[in-house]
Amino acid sequence: MGTAALGQPVPPFxxxxxxxxxxxxxxxxxxxxxxxxxxxxxTSGCTLEGRGFRDLYPAFRRAGxxxxxxxxxxxxxxxxxxxKDRLPFELLSDPDERACRLFAVIKEKTLYGRKHxxxxxxxxxxxGRGVLRREWRKVKVQGHxxxxxxxxxxx
Numbered sequence: 001m002g003t004a005a006l007g008q009p010v011p012p013f014x015x016x017x018x019x020x021x022x023x024x025x026x027x028x029x030x031x032x033x034x035x036x037x038x039x040x041x042x043t044s045g046c047t048l049e050g051r052g053f054r055d056l057y058p059a060f061r062r063a064g065x066x067x068x069x070x071x072x073x074x075x076x077x078x079x080x081x082x083x084k085d086r087l088p089f090e091l092l093s094d095p096d097e098r099a100c101r102l103f104a105v106i107k108e109k110t111l112y113g114r115k116h117x118x119x120x121x122x123x124x125x126x127x128g129r130g131v132l133r134r135e136w137r138k139v140k141v142q143g144h145x146x147x148x149x150x151x152x153x154x155x
Contacts, residue, residue: 002102003101003102003103003104004102004103004104004124004132005132006132006133006134006135007131007132007133008131008132009129009130009131009132010025010102010124010126010130010131010132011102012024012025012026013025013098013099013102014026015070015092015093015094015098015099016075016092016093017068017075017090017091017092017093018075018078018079018082018090018091018092019090023068023090023092025126025130028066028068028126029128029129029130030128031064031065031066031128032063032064032065032066032125032126032127032128032152032155033065033066033067033068033125033126034053034060034065034066034067034068034123034124034125034126034148034152035068035070035099035103035123035124035126036049036053036067036068036069036070036121036122036123036124036139036148037069037070037071037099037100037103037105037119037120037121037122037123038050038069038070038071038119038121039071039118039119039121040071040073041071041073041077041078041080041081041091042077042080042081042084045121045141046071046121047081047085048141049121049139049141049144049145050069050081050085050087051085052141052144052145052146053067053069053087053089053145053148054085054086054087054088054089055145056145056146056149057088057089059149060149060152063149063152063153064128064152065125065149065152066089067089068089068090068091068092069087069089069090069091069092070091070092070093070094070099070100071091071093071094071119072093072094072095072097072100072119073093073095074093074095075093078091078092078093100119103122103124105119105120105122105137106118106119106120107119107120120137120138121138121139121141122135122136122137122138122139123135123136123139123144123148124136125148125151125152125155127155133151133155134148134151136148
């Protein structure tokens with residue numbers, strides 16, 4: 001499997017989803033897609049980010065865009081997170097880091113002075129033909145969902 005590159009079709013991938021089914025990129029074809037990667041369910045930054053996309057979800061739908069969130073957490077953890085924060089979109093579980101590696105979001109991070117590999121908060125906007133049109137890396141949560149929405153509207 002290759003890696004996703006701006007201006008190029010995103011290689012197909014599939015992951016288990018909170019719907020209980022396998023989510024596939026192919027099934028999302030025909031509409032814009034926001035794919036956001038976040039480090040961990042129910043942490044402060046990830047909660048704020050999820051709520052930002054949740055609160056703007058109707059506007060994303062009007063713009064013809066679907067949203068999926070991806071982390072390495074289990075489906076059980078995702079289901080709790082989704083229910084607790086009433087997230088209206090699918091969360092996808094990537095414990096094997098297949099999608100994380102496809103989008104090159106696994107980075108060395110430092111927490112309490114210790115280095116480890118983790119997900120760098122990142123968002124990707126894919127058009128209806130499956131082409132990667134925008135990417136945001138090292139995302140700061142404040143105002144991020146609004147910025148992504150504006151980009152989705154402009155596609």
